[in-house]
Amino acid sequence: MLAFDRQEYLDRIENVKLRMMQFGLDVLIVSDPANMNYLTGYDGWSFYTPQAVVVALAQDEPLCVVRGIDLNGAKVTTFLEEANLIGYPDDYVQSKRKHPMDFLAEVLEARGLGRGNIGLEMDSYYFTAASAEALYQQLRSATFKNAHTLVNWIRVIKSPAELEYMRQAARILENVMTVAIDAVEPGVRQCDAVAKILAAQASGTADFGGDYTSIVPMLPTGIGTSTPHLTWSDKPFVKGEATILELAGCRRRYHCPQARTVFLGKPPQKLVDAAKVVVEGLNTVINVAAPGLTCEEVEGMWRAVISKAGIKKDSRMGYSVGLNYPPDWGEHTISLRPGDKTVLQPDMTIHLMPGIWEDDWGIEISECIHLTENGAVPLANTPRELIVKD
Amino acid sequence: MLAFDRQEYLDRIENVKLRMMQFGLDVLIVSDPANMNYLTGYDGWSFYTPQAVVVALAQDEPLCVVRGIDLNGAKVTTFLEEANLIGYPDDYVQSKRKHPMDFLAEVLEARGLGRGNIGLEMDSYYFTAASAEALYQQLRSATFKNAHTLVNWIRVIKSPAELEYMRQAARILENVMTVAIDAVEPGVRQCDAVAKILAAQASGTADFGGDYTSIVPMLPTGIGTSTPHLTWSDKPFVKGEATILELAGCRRRYHCPQARTVFLGKPPQKLVDAAKVVVEGLNTVINVAAPGLTCEEVEGMWRAVISKAGIKKDSRMGYSVGLNYPPDWGEHTISLRPGDKTVLQPDMTIHLMPGIWEDDWGIEISECIHLTENGAVPLANTPRELIVKD
Numbered sequence: 001m002l003a004f005d006r007q008e009y010l011d012r013i014e015n016v017k018l019r020m021m022q023f024g025l026d027v028l029i030v031s032d033p034a035n036m037n038y039l040t041g042y043d044g045w046s047f048y049t050p051q052a053v054v055v056a057l058a059q060d061e062p063l064c065v066v067r068g069i070d071l072n073g074a075k076v077t078t079f080l081e082e083a084n085l086i087g088y089p090d091d092y093v094q095s096k097r098k099h100p101m102d103f104l105a106e107v108l109e110a111r112g113l114g115r116g117n118i119g120l121e122m123d124s125y126y127f128t129a130a131s132a133e134a135l136y137q138q139l140r141s142a143t144f145k146n147a148h149t150l151v152n153w154i155r156v157i158k159s160p161a162e163l164e165y166m167r168q169a170a171r172i173l174e175n176v177m178t179v180a181i182d183a184v185e186p187g188v189r190q191c192d193a194v195a196k197i198l199a200a201q202a203s204g205t206a207d208f209g210g211d212y213t214s215i216v217p218m219l220p221t222g223i224g225t226s227t228p229h230l231t232w233s234d235k236p237f238v239k240g241e242a243t244i245l246e247l248a249g250c251r252r253r254y255h256c257p258q259a260r261t262v263f264l265g266k267p268p269q270k271l272v273d274a275a276k277v278v279v280e281g282l283n284t285v286i287n288v289a290a291p292g293l294t295c296e297e298v299e300g301m302w303r304a305v306i307s308k309a310g311i312k313k314d315s316r317m318g319y320s321v322g323l324n325y326p327p328d329w330g331e332h333t334i335s336l337r338p339g340d341k342t343v344l345q346p347d348m349t350i351h352l353m354p355g356i357w358e359d360d361w362g363i364e365i366s367e368c369i370h371l372t373e374n375g376a377v378p379l380a381n382t383p384r385e386l387i388v389k390d
Numbered sequence: 391m392l393a394f395d396r397q398e399y400l401d402r403i404e405n406v407k408l409r410m411m412q413f414g415l416d417v418l419i420v421s422d423p424a425n426m427n428y429l430t431g432y433d434g435w436s437f438y439t440p441q442a443v444v445v446a447l448a449q450d451e452p453l454c455v456v457r458g459i460d461l462n463g464a465k466v467t468t469f470l471e472e473a474n475l476i477g478y479p480d481d482y483v484q485s486k487r488k489h490p491m492d493f494l495a496e497v498l499e500a501r502g503l504g505r506g507n508i509g510l511e512m513d514s515y516y517f518t519a520a521s522a523e524a525l526y527q528q529l530r531s532a533t534f535k536n537a538h539t540l541v542n543w544i545r546v547i548k549s550p551a552e553l554e555y556m557r558q559a560a561r562i563l564e565n566v567m568t569v570a571i572d573a574v575e576p577g578v579r580q581c582d583a584v585a586k587i588l589a590a591q592a593s594g595t596a597d598f599g600g601d602y603t604s605i606v607p608m609l610p611t612g613i614g615t616s617t618p619h620l621t622w623s624d625k626p627f628v629k630g631e632a633t634i635l636e637l638a639g640c641r642r643r644y645h646c647p648q649a650r651t652v653f654l655g656k657p658p659q660k661l662v663d664a665a666k667v668v669v670e671g672l673n674t675v676i677n678v679a680a681p682g683l684t685c686e687e688v689e690g691m692w693r694a695v696i697s698k699a700g701i702k703k704d705s706r707m708g709y710s711v712g713l714n715y716p717p718d719w720g721e722h723t724i725s726l727r728p729g730d731k732t733v734l735q736p737d738m739t740i741h742l743m744p745g746i747w748e749d750d751w752g753i754e755i756s757e758c759i760h761l762t763e764n765g766a767v768p769l770a771n772t773p774r775e776l777i778v779k780d
Binding site for chain 2: 001043045046069070072073077089091093096120122123124126129132148189190196198199204208211216218228230233234316319326335337357
């Protein structure tokens with residue numbers, strides 16, 4: 001059931017421990033489900049109750065602490081010894097009197113890990129303000145530090161096995177996008193197009209199945225294209241309107257996202273012009289992005305192309321992607337925007353997302369790339385253009 | 391686009407303000423996406439960046455503060471005046487130097503709302519420890535209080551319009567469960583069964599479409615049935631094994647969940663016996679649950695039935711459901727378990743979830759009920775039994 005060799009997990013844990021030493025951490029409490037999976041293999045839709053993987057310099061293996069009913073899930077999906085899998089009683093769940101992080105604190109105390117410098121992923125979705133308060137209250141002799149995205153930054157460089165999953169996700173995505181473009185037709189209900197998209201995402205290919213994507217299909221249509229994060233309704237698609245498709249393929253929790261814009265009928269000239277500029281900017285970035293450049297340098301190349309055409313975009317034009325759980329497939333590390341001085345390195349995977357959202361219209365044509373020593377290689381092979389169905 | 395009349399939103403906001411007065415709060419920062427939707431209509435997959443609805447006693451309308459690129463989404467989906475919709479610049483997103491909650495603090499200061507008693511949803515998924523820290527740092531003259539699940543507790547009682555969405559969700563669910571039971575066959579890949587389930591969830595019925603569910607289809611199979619939260623793989627279903635289907639229909643973000651267990655072949659006697667007990671316990675609860683009883687009293691009736699049969703269950707046997715976003719369709723209020731002394735009231739909607747998970751097998755047969763003045767009415771009409779496909 002493990003997605004990777006045991007040794008790959010051990011290497012990742014070693015990398016985390018090295019960073020922990022650099023940051024002066026004795027213990028790291030990992031709450032981000034993608035980071036938990038990355039370090040142990042743990043995989044389940046259980047992140048809706050508090051849980052954590054604990055990495056300690058003093059321990060070879062991490063601990064995995066989950067709700068009691070998820071303990072068998074940890075046995076099935078992780079490589080950890082059973083002694084390191086711990087379930088908390090169900091009366092900790094959504095209780096006013098006690099918090100699952102109180103239980104975690106007890107576990108840490110019992111193993112001598114409740115003191116020293118403890119790192120917390122302070123801005124991880126499922127590490128709430130109450131989770132932090134509980135730990136502060138229970139572990140009075142510990143010193144807490146914000147570990148930020150320590151593990152996420154290790155995830156930024158993909159291993160060969162991870163890249164293989166990314167390529168499989170790209171194969172799934174190619175099917176998904178083809179299905180989606182076919183499905184968007186005047187008179188078809190948005191929800192019925194989504195039904196086909198979701199089915200293609202799950203079925204994957206004949207060789208390997210698809211996994212759930214961390215973001216559901218986005219398909220803003222009509223005036224909805226002026227904003228990126230609207231989901232579907234049961235209204236039909238309308239001739240004379242654009243629909244943005246932002247979709248992904250997912251394989252063993254690895255994502256290959258992509259956006260395309262479909263116009264039903266004859267598109268207005270401003271959309272045709274915008275598409276031309278967006279594709280030119282995107283192609284420029286794909287052609288020149290290379291290890292050694294910084295994120296802001298790459299963004300600058302994109303900005304130069306669109307500025308010439310009089311288009312302004314304030315939001316970032318790309319971010320690191322890979323292993324993830326809802327609500328986001330982005331890794332919260334690299335952003336292609338001014339001020340991000342991260343130097344690009346081989347085996348990063350980046351979603352180049354040059355979306356333009358104006359007052360009452362918008363366009364997205366995006367590409368997910370694998371950065372190799374020789375430059376950017378798009379993972380999926382979908383025509384890079386405004387799709388016109390007239 | 392609004393799911394409810396403007397007046398219904400205004401009534402909800404009034405209810406929140408009454409509770410705020412009881413709790414001594416001047417301002418409430420609402421981060422839970424379901425609560426944001428409940429109070430304003432806001433609907434978008436944008437909760438992966440920090441955002442909030444702010445209710446202040448001193449203001450008629452709430453504020454809705456989202457990422458800049460989601461501002462048009464707020465215009466399209468909420469009933470609020472444009473002056474109360476505020477977007478933050480994109481360089482706040484996943485930045486090491488500043489946090490979106492810094493921006494929110496500035497907005498509050500500018501409107502004179504940055505002081506007094508400010509309530510925070512301390513254990514809401516998307517209100518991270520870092521979000522709280524940012525507010526503490528920026529608003530030094532405010533007194534922060536944990537507002538817990540103040541808005542969630544108002545959501546517990548459903549309005550007639552909400553109940554109508556719940557019933558529509560139940561119609562969708564009935565289709566979904568039928569499709570799912572059909573799809574689970576020896577040799578069929580799990581991912582291909584899920585493809586059909588997801589398609590049925592999105593398509594809904596001919597009269598109304600389905601929405602994405604807050605939890606993806608759960609279908610632990612074989613030894614996986616010993617734990618509830620495993621998702622699918624691309625392995626085929628196997629004759630001689632059980633599969634648990636925990637699925638929902640969703641309509642305008644309102645959920646009707648249900649679980650059934652399917653056995654391929656001739657089921658072992660222990661599964662047949664367990665099913666009989668679970669169904670008997672479930673039927674008992676459906677027959678006797680009524681306004682005026684407490685949650686723990688209802689759970690006790692279930693416990694009495696299964697104890698006679700020698701089955702023990704430590705996890706709660708039900709919880710409140712309705713409007714929600716990933717990762718959970720539960721409302722984090724009522725739990726049917728010992729110690730929960732909440733008195734049941736008319737128009738609560740509760741997922742009775744008597745799952746049994748043993749060392750290497752498990753069973754789930756669940757039902758979502760509408761509690762009326764005359765007792766419990768199951769929302770969906772699916773045969774309540776172990777499904778045997780021999």
